[in-house]
Amino acid sequence: MHRLLAEIACTLLLALMIASIYARQVSITSLMVSEIDVSLVRFVTRSRLFNVVFKVSEVWRVVEVYEKLFNETLSFKLLPALNLTLAPTPEGVRVYVRGWSGLVVPFVNISVSRIRGCELLEYGEGVAELGYVDLRMDYDSSDIYVIFACIERLYTFSLLAPENLVRHWYEWEGGLVRNESRVERVFLLVPHYRAPIEANFTVVEGALDVEEEPGTVAYLLGVEGGWVLVPRLPVPYNPPISKPRELFKYLICDLEGVGYALVVEVGG
Amino acid sequence: MKALELALVAVLLASTYIVLSSRTITLKLAVENEYWALKHEAYSLARLLADSEILLHYLEDGVISEEEADAIRVLAIALSPPNTEMVVRLVKEYRVVVEVSTPSYYDCTTAAVGRVVYTHPLQGSYVIEVGLGKV
Numbered sequence: 001m002h003r004l005l006a007e008i009a010c011t012l013l014l015a016l017m018i019a020s021i022y023a024r025q026v027s028i029t030s031l032m033v034s035e036i037d038v039s040l041v042r043f044v045t046r047s048r049l050f051n052v053v054f055k056v057s058e059v060w061r062v063v064e065v066y067e068k069l070f071n072e073t074l075s076f077k078l079l080p081a082l083n084l085t086l087a088p089t090p091e092g093v094r095v096y097v098r099g100w101s102g103l104v105v106p107f108v109n110i111s112v113s114r115i116r117g118c119e120l121l122e123y124g125e126g127v128a129e130l131g132y133v134d135l136r137m138d139y140d141s142s143d144i145y146v147i148f149a150c151i152e153r154l155y156t157f158s159l160l161a162p163e164n165l166v167r168h169w170y171e172w173e174g175g176l177v178r179n180e181s182r183v184e185r186v187f188l189l190v191p192h193y194r195a196p197i198e199a200n201f202t203v204v205e206g207a208l209d210v211e212e213e214p215g216t217v218a219y220l221l222g223v224e225g226g227w228v229l230v231p232r233l234p235v236p237y238n239p240p241i242s243k244p245r246e247l248f249k250y251l252i253c254d255l256e257g258v259g260y261a262l263v264v265e266v267g268g
Numbered sequence: 269m270k271a272l273e274l275a276l277v278a279v280l281l282a283s284t285y286i287v288l289s290s291r292t293i294t295l296k297l298a299v300e301n302e303y304w305a306l307k308h309e310a311y312s313l314a315r316l317l318a319d320s321e322i323l324l325h326y327l328e329d330g331v332i333s334e335e336e337a338d339a340i341r342v343l344a345i346a347l348s349p350p351n352t353e354m355v356v357r358l359v360k361e362y363r364v365v366v367e368v369s370t371p372s373y374y375d376c377t378t379a380a381v382g383r384v385v386y387t388h389p390l391q392g393s394y395v396i397e398v399g400l401g402k403v
Contacts, residue, residue, distance in 0.1 A: 011272050015279050022283040041304070050308065052315045081316070081347075099346035106342055151343075154320030247305045248349035249312035252319060261316055 039073045040246050040268045049264065053252045056232060060172035062264070063234045071241070074268050078237035081250060081261030082108065084147045084158040088139035095135065095147060097128040100248070100263055104131035108149050112137065113194055115144040117227045118187040118220050120195035144220075144229060148191035156261045157191040157217055159231060167228045170219075176207035177219060177230055183208060185222035189229075190215045192258070215258035235262060243267030302378050306400045309349050311382030314398040316347070318386040323358055323366070323396060332366050341368035348400060353379075355399040360392065369399075376401025 044050055047065040048058065059078070066076045082105055083098040097108045110133050111125040121143065124135030128149075145160040171178050177186075187196035190213050199219075201210040210219060212232075219230040233253060247266040252259040317323055322343065326336045340356065348354040353376050355369035373379070379401030387393045 008272065011276055015276055018280060019283060022287050040301070044308070052312050099348075101346065101348065101350040103346040104342075105346040106339065152321045152325050154316065154322060245350070246301075247308060249309050250316045250347075251312070252316065259319060261320070 039070060040266060043070045043074055043076075043266065044247070049249075049266075052250065053254055053259070055254055056175070057172045059233060059251070059253050059262075063237055071239070074266055075241040075243040076237070076239065076267075077263075077265040078235055079263045079265070080149075080158050080235060081154065081156040081263050082149050084110075084149055084156070086112070086139075086145060086147060086160060089134065092124070092134060092136040093139050094132050095128065096132045097149060098131060100265070105151070106130060108151050110135075111148045111191075111194075113146045113148075114138070114140075115146065115189075115196060115220075116140075116142075118185070118196050118198075118222065123194045146189055146191055146217075153259075154261050155191070155215075155259065158236075159189070159218060159229070161229045165227070165229050167221075167230050169221075169230045170232055171207065174207070176204060176209055177201075177221070178207045179221060179223070181223045183221045183223055186210050187220040187222075188213050188216045189218040189220060191217060196220050212256060214256035215260075216255060217260070233260075233262075302402065303380050306352070306378065306380035306402070307382060309352070309382075310380050310398045310400040311384070313344075313347060313349075313354075313400070314382040314384040314396050317344070317356070317398065318384040318396045321386075323356075324386065324388055324391070324394065327358075327365070327391065337366060337368055340366060344368060344398075345370060348398075351402070353401045353403060355397075357395075357397040357399075359395040359397060365394075372403050373399065373401055376403050378402050 043066065047062040049062055063078065083100055085096045087094050095110050095112060097105050097110065099105050106129060108128045110128050112135055113120055114122040114137055122137040124137045126133040126135055142162055147158045149156050169178050169180065186199045186201045186208065188199045189196055192215050197213060199210050201208045217232055221228050221230060244267050245265055246268045249264055251262045251264055253262055323340060326332055326340060344354060344356045353370045353373040355367065355373045357364050358366040379399055381397060381399045384396045385393055386396055
């Protein structure tokens with residue numbers, strides 16, 4: 001009797017051991033891989049990133065979904081469709097144009113506005129035939145530079161401004177600017193125009209309701225003691241988390257009829 | 269004891285089967301996810317090319333020269349996602365007007381295609397087809 005029981009126990013133990021080895025193997029090698037991929041799919045579904053054309057509020061919603069639910073499992077970047085960089089040269093400035101794969105995008109029309117306060121100091125334009133264009137204008141890191149790139153109707157832009165001038169006061173849910181100090185004048189930055197344009201605004205519940213022009217990408221607010229820049233889009237959004245790229249897709253952000261091309265990179 | 273031995277053999281076979289099939293399923297899932305991501309990327313690039321009218325700019329005279337095809341290839345490669353192979357086709361009335369691709373596109377193990385119809389007021393409708401793949 002004892003012998004039979006011992007044999008049964010041994011057999012059960014053996015079976016249990018084999019089962020546990022296989023279960024561990026299954027859980028480690030297979031399920032982890034699927035889990036990572038599922039979070040990418042869930043992020044795209046929840047943020048409605050399967051669309052291509054987005055309104056301003058929808059772009060902000062994507063960022064909000066990422067920050068609330070996926071900032072630990074995924075990496076996320078929202079950038080202009082082209083990699084636009086500006087470098088000072090002895091003769092002026094040079095604007096480099098690349099795709100995000102690092103390759104040269106040929107024949108891109110480039111314009112750069114140099115703005116101080118609400119005034120246009122300098123404007124330059126040219127064609128980046130082989131990945132760069134030289135423009136005759138001074139470089140001062142305390143000024144705002146609006147770089148605008150277009151190929152036919154592919155429009156994209158990059159705003160370069162010192163950190164101390166940038167305020168994140170745009171409330172995307174209501175489309176209002178929640179100012180923290182008294183605003184005297186408001187100008188709009190529209191990359192299609194050379195200079196900032198003055199805009200009318202009304203005060204609604206302590207916030208500014210600005211009458212935007214089509215294609216407005218940022219506001220210049222005249223506050224006590226100077227001017228501040230309030231971006232309308234969360235671009236560039238580039239948190240330090242870096243994971244292998246899983247998705248790279250273009251978005252077209254529609255700003256009252258003017259579509260700007262952006263790029264989304266999601267890593268998992 | 270015979271029954272126990274048989275049960276043990278059954279457990280062994282079942283667990284081997286589960287492990288093998290789960291590995292196959294994982295592989296399929298990975299391919300499925302890669303295909304899913306490529307499809308999103310291809311469609312967004314096709315939509316970008318259509319909305320920006322970049323390709324149609326080359327068709328103003330109705331003919332695509334070798335130089336223009338090269339320019340389209342350079343542009344499409346620069347805009348395509350990093351580390352992917354691509355093909356761009358412009359189709360009008362079931363006829364391929366332009367086809368440009370990277371050399372390894374047809375060696376890809378996974379590829380997805382995105383299609384967009386663009387209607388030009390004067391030149392009619394075109395289908396812009398973008399294929400992206402990974403070797």
